[in-house]
Amino acid sequence: MAMKLAGRLALVTGGGSGIGRAVCVRLARDGASVAVADLSADAAAATVGLLPAELPGQRHAALAVDVGDKASVQAMLARLQEQAGEPPSVSVSAAGIIRDQMLLRMDEEAFDQVIRVNLKGTFLVTQAVAQSLVSARAASGSIINIGSIVGKVGNMGQCNYSASKAGVEGLTKSTAKELARFGIRCNAVLPGFIETPMTAGIPPKVMEKLIAAVPMRRMGTPEEVADVCAFLASDDSRYITGVSLEVTGGLFL
Numbered sequence: 001m002a003m004k005l006a007g008r009l010a011l012v013t014g015g016g017s018g019i020g021r022a023v024c025v026r027l028a029r030d031g032a033s034v035a036v037a038d039l040s041a042d043a044a045a046a047t048v049g050l051l052p053a054e055l056p057g058q059r060h061a062a063l064a065v066d067v068g069d070k071a072s073v074q075a076m077l078a079r080l081q082e083q084a085g086e087p088p089s090v091s092v093s094a095a096g097i098i099r100d101q102m103l104l105r106m107d108e109e110a111f112d113q114v115i116r117v118n119l120k121g122t123f124l125v126t127q128a129v130a131q132s133l134v135s136a137r138a139a140s141g142s143i144i145n146i147g148s149i150v151g152k153v154g155n156m157g158q159c160n161y162s163a164s165k166a167g168v169e170g171l172t173k174s175t176a177k178e179l180a181r182f183g184i185r186c187n188a189v190l191p192g193f194i195e196t197p198m199t200a201g202i203p204p205k206v207m208e209k210l211i212a213a214v215p216m217r218r219m220g221t222p223e224e225v226a227d228v229c230a231f232l233a234s235d236d237s238r239y240i241t242g243v244s245l246e247v248t249g250g251l252f253l
């Protein structure tokens with residue numbers, strides 16, 4: 001496979017698990033130096049241990065961050081820029097949480113926590129990366145935000161999560177309009193049901209019903225989402241900005 005991201009620095013939040021980890025592996029295989037950022041420093045370090053580094057100068061780093069906290073995001077990015085000597089020209093926001101409950105019983109805390117990590121966290125990372133690219137007068141950048149198909153269609157028990165993911169899409173489209181003049185593209189990837197620790201707790205009977213609604217009759221893998229992120233990160237997608245790419249096996253067509 002061609003090293004389409006050789007010489008690029010990529011930041012991946014939520015890189016310690018699931019989709020974020022698969023994105024780190026794919027971007028590193030494509031030649032990028034990858035900064036794996038996660039709430040869990042141990043999980044981020046474990047991901048770094050999985051990453052190939054075949055090119056001269058290709059170096060990976062593990063960084064602890066709470067994406068919902070502005071000071072934490074800024075400190076993480078400052079550390080990365082100090083280590084690498086440049087801002088990341090690829091940024092993938094994959095950090096996310098669920099706190100599922102039916103609307104009638106959902107407490108304010110479960111709503112606030114999900115909005116804080118999934119939506120505000122994506123805003124804080126997108127803003128900090130964009131600011132660093134614009135100040136460095138970088139030639140180009142690709143910001144990729146992981147939303148969810150349920151942000152478009154809703155899901156029982158996930159009014160907080162689906163609201164956060166609908167927000168991620170709106171944030172991404174507005175950001176794309178604002179940043180195009182700086183050569184920075186911003187796109188969203190909307191996964192359907194993907195096999196990760198986040199979905200591991202779904203009871204088998206519920207999962208059977210969910211899969212029956214997927215035209216391709218199976219869950220997706222984190223690697224299948226990572227492949228789409230690699231396309232959006234690379235120059236192969238150089239005329240694409242402000243879109244949401246659904247990676248769902250045809251769900252909710």
Ligand code: NAD
Binds near residue numbers: 197
């Ligand atoms: P996961 O639980 O396997 O991984 C999420 C990662 O985010 C974890 O490593 C966790 O430590 C990290 N994280 C949580 N809070 C954080 C914070 N405050 N700061 C930094 N890191 C934090 O989940 P996943 O399934 O890989 O999900 C990745 C992204 O994909 C999420 O945004 C999720 O909403 C989205 N998504 C997942 C699915 C799915 O079916 N798995 C579907 C649609 C969208």
